[in-house]
Amino acid sequence: MSLIAAALAVVTALVALEDAGAASLLRHAYLVPVLAAALRFGTAGGALAAMAAVLLSGPFVLSEIERSGLTTEAVEGLVTFAMLGLVGILSGVLRTRAGRHRRRYEVLVTIQRTLADEAPLDVALARLRAALAARLRVDAVALVGRDDERLVIAGGDRVVDGSLAARVLASGEALFVEDAGGGARSRRVFAAPLLSNDQTVGVLAVERSGEMSLGERATLESIGAHIGIALENARLVSRQRRFATELGERVAAARRELEELDRAKSAFVAIASHELRTPLTALQGFSEILAVRRLPPEEVTRLAEVMRREARRLGRIVSDLLDLSRIERGLEPALCRIPLKLEPTIEGTVDIFRQGTATHLISTECEPALPVVDADPDALERVLTNLISNAIKYSPNGSTVRVGARALDGGVAIVVTDAGRGIPAEALSRVFEPYYRVPDAAGSARGTGIGLAVVKALVEAHGGTVRVDSAPPLGTRVTVVLPARAVAATHQHNGSVP
């Protein structure tokens, strides 16, 4: 600035010393500081330097006009005035535009660099705002981005209804406020939409105390469009990466599940073989004894009873396997439903267990006049057998297994309670899965891990529900709810029972 002022002063002094008046050739030297000012400071600098040059050379030209009128020299002087003004202003305008374009490209590069790293929208907007604040030469910058229904804001706390940003978000049109109030100098505010696929995905708002030209506003609007596209690209890349990660996790989880299922099936084959082999061994052994030895009648009866029990057990396992096979094929167990009173079925099943076990006390407690249910007697017996068998297996010797039934509104609840160690909470949700066995129970009692899965399938095939409540170490309670006959009939009518 001082160099330009000094150059203007030197040229004026030289023109004065030459004393050639308006026609002095040295007047053209004013072009040097005027051009320098225009190239250094833009339009304002060029215009001011040109004005200063005209003011300084004015007295020489005006005195010529005053003395001799519009002579050739005077006209040359006036043309020089015009040339200085034109050169100063036009060079300044070009310099200003070039500077604006350069800043615009710098801002665009900054936007791309800032959004190159994967980051959540709030972090990306905060980074972008910091970068823009350093580049845009404004007093304040704010960015608002839409994240589904939520607004993410950088540079503010909230977007008030009816505010400039809210209006731009709603309309998608840029808005300019000449003065936001306060201060002797007007505070200009401009808000441009962030556009992506013709959708307004956010707002870029800037404030400046002083001028904000039409060119600057156009630049800000195009920056807003670029930010919108860059944000959308960043969002898509982020979503794609998230999707890939999620897919990978799902595949890994499915693989783990399959591996677990495979292990469970292998374990099941081993256990089932063992479970089948035990009654078969008993049947084979006792039948050979009966075939080769002569035994007293009471001993024959005892052995026959054992063989009958083992044969029933074998039959139950085979039935469970058949039902499981149907369940895995997506079919419901085959039922033959008839109107059924529950008390005899419960008492009959419990009696069989009472005869077969001396280690547990089994009590029954059925309410009188229970509603009749529409059920398959064999299936219901298998449900009860599985539940009572589990209760006996997983409760200590000498404890009591309680089997009860009570009427509900529109149904009957059968409750089997034991005083065992109970089931851990984390295992409760899985006890109905085929092949699943509670980890710490697997080593303490025999079992295939399909009993409760079959129970659930059978109960649900009746239109009922089954639930397990357990409070380690106080015991476990299994509640089966079957609909009473009228309700069951409706269920059957709807086609749920095959």
Added chain:
Amino acid sequence: MWALDHPYIPRAERLSTGTPLTLLVVLAAGAAVAMIAVQLGALPERSLRVIGVVAGHGALLATALAWAGVGPRPQVISVVMLGVASIAAAASPIGAVAYALPAMWVVWLSARGRLTTLGLGTPVTARALLAGALVGAGLSGHLLVSASRTLGVQVRVDHAAEVLSSMAYDVGANVLAAECFFRGALFNRAQRRWSFAAATGVATAAYVLRYVVDPLLPKNAELIVGAVFYLALLGAVNCWLLWWSESLVPGFVSALVFFAVYRTLGAG
């Protein structure tokens, strides 16, 4: 940030909102009656200057105060003070001291923070005051050189009383009213609607027009061209000074320096 946390209500008021029309009509009517009285010989010829000061500067100053949100009473008081000062100055050169009255009245209002929208009563830096003085000195220096080379005028000290009286008039009426209205009020409002260049153009054009149509100024073509040239520059630069410094005081300083030098010029 304002764009986010303030409701945006598009501006509905016009540029001239708040203009004290009643007072302006009264001033115009009073001036017309007084001029008729002068024509009829009921008032002396020199009354025209008093009428011009009261009606012209009074209207500008009262409008500036009204646009700043000051009530009607202070506006009337400012007009009355201008009237008293102009009568006193017309009666005797020493009476021009009375022009301190309207200036002090504006200072008093500024000190109470009632003229902040005009850029008065706000902080002002020494740098801004120096810039104002330099602008005034630069323009008046150029005027001296240019006028002496073209019109043959020069600084004269043989009419000191007249110069001092004119300076008092500038302080209390001419510069005070012009800066308050054309910069503090008109430019200030215009720059809140349009760009700086457009606001400067409007305020400066109005400022130059006020001098061109002033019936008390000489109508010599060379003087008019010179007045338009320098007053346009002074007006534009004072707009920038207000915009840059956010205070009207640097503009006062530049205009006072310029007019002070202008008053000393004389032919012969």
